Amino acid sequence: MSSETTLRAELIRLTRDLMVIESTDSRPAERARCFQLLRNYLDEVPGVVLKSHYFQGYESLLVLPQGIEHPEILLNAHLDVVEHPQSECYRSEVKDGRIVGAGSGDMKGQLAILLELFRKWHCATPGLSLGLAVTSDEERGGEAGVKCLVEELGLRCGVAIIPDGGSLNRITVEEKGVMHLRLTARGHSSHAARPWLADNPLERLVNRLPEVLKWFAGQQGDVGRVEEGDPHWYPTCSVTMMETPNDSVNCVPEVATAALDVRFPPPWTVEQVMEKLGSLLGEGIELEVMIAAEPSHLAPDKRFVELTAEVTGEEVDLIHASGGSDGRFFAQQGIPVILSRPEVGNLHGEDEWIDVDSMLVYFDICDRYILEKIGSKS
Template identity: 30%
Template sequence: MTRWTDRLADLVAIPSTADRPADLRRALDLVVTGVGDGFAVRRFESNGKPSALLHAPGATGPFPVVLNAHLDVVPAPPAQFVPRRDGDRLYGRGTHDMKAAALVMADVFRSVARDLPIALQLVTDEEVGGADGTGHQLAEGVRAGFVVIGEQSGLRVVTESKGICHARLTTTGRAAHAAYPWLGDNALVSLLGALDRLLARYPVPAAEAWATTVNVARVETPNAAFNQVPAAASAWVDIRYPPGDGDFSGRTGSEVAAHLRAVTGVSASVDALGPPHRADPGSAAVTGLREAIRSVGYPGDLLRKHGAADGRYYHALGIDAVIFGPGGDGQHGPDEYVDLTTLEPYHDALRAFLSRWPAAASGPGGSARPG
């Protein structure tokens, strides 16, 4: 495990958050440099977010397999960028989501890419939507037959993940002195009623459920005083939806906004809309990956993820992408850690899969098709 922990500690110590472009580049350069010489490195940048695609010299794609990893993390207090090992766990921001997987993928790529026409895709904006990393590279023509994204999965294979909608609800009223509320119209009260209607339509499940969920992320008014009836109010909502939800799946931003207005009775707008993702669980590629996982002693179970990931950009082009990553817990939280005992089997499973991929791709039901 030492061969992973030293390099991972260096990478975790870089606070590669969206508001620190120099640190995004430092993290990217550290991994690219670690791959070593002898590979082509294609650099990209969009809206200040750098990314890279590594492959054997002369390869142009479509690549039969792309290994995709993001190196950006969500913000955290400075102490979380000081990695700490406790037994088989390494704690720190980004250990699990997903710098450990990125380093393992880079190692696997270095060991096999001279013999196999695969690519390593490194991006720095997944935590803020992915449009300037994976999305931008695809817009520039990068294509794959099959994609493995190293997001955390506990050595299981994620073939389905939810879509994401970021929306704003807004209300207007009439300002008045708080001592005379009957003279005003409280916009915040109207907004809270709208949120109640939205949550009644999409209630928070009592336990994990493959259903549409709504998180109220922020509620605010422009008020600067206690003794004023607010004349305006707004709320941010984060909606996650499975592929089968016709209220959101396959609809445009304007159609979703109209739906939210109908449900809540107030003004609604959509800031971001990302489709759900699904890969064929019976394809030769997925079957081959699961067999490789079993060969290193893990069951290779299928998993659905409630969070969105960059696989949706590939899914939109008809390219199968799955999530497959190591074990751990606490991503985005104060106790995030990676399970160090899963890194070696993760590495070995990826190598086993890639070594068998040409046969799997050409077999019945193979899905190594260009997008």
């Protein structure tokens, strides 16, 4: 068998072994089992130290060459996957050149690639300045994972490779900022038959939210821009939850809450978005910030961009991304981040997929990058 055939088979096997573990937020035991699989895979690698760190109950596995705290290249992935009610969807199948199933493209397939790269390089060149960090809370914001590794543990590197955004020939250079906000309106519970006596907090929310949505809709500028190719590079807002503690129809609730997911490009800042929301919502609605992150400049290494073009034979687009990634925590420290990945689709769906050929191409790009950047020094 050629080495490419072996690599292909190995990547498929490893991806599917990782996928069958339901490492979701509600299943800490499964996340622990997934980490155990990684340790089993990595503990024979010569010259590296495996260490688990726990922040707010979430494990992160850091694998570094002996004596090197700040590797020149850090490979980074998350092993948590989004929740699905049916556990059948965590099984996978290989169909039409793709690995199909929950977690394949976000990002067990990429995790498999990084594990293979890491093992290959350290077996060939022990002591190479190449690290690996795997976290388990990216889908809920990364605050207990990469953020703590970087801000509390002081993890640093020359460049971070995170295959969790963009695509093969689309490398992300900038990501929108993100805010998750909880809005709370308070009133008095009373009988719904006498609304003139009630100060209904749910209606207050329902009446004010359209003002917010209208303002955000206005940010997209000409209506004509919402077409194919529109990078949506303007602030957006989604109302994602609305709740009262009420369980009877004839009762005015005493409190009502809503949750907003707001995304914004520069020059908007967290502070400006808060100010704007405050003025749009007016008095009587409390605003609580759950997550706030400024937009990030990822500054990918130009050589990675060039190597991508060389290997794929196609031009590379440098793109703006509406979603955020763990890359922002590195970017905040001025560390360049390379955010591209194999071809994936239906992310967070039950039929999520990753294309196997493009996994090999992505592997090849990273492999050449590692060789050029640090492989020839050792």
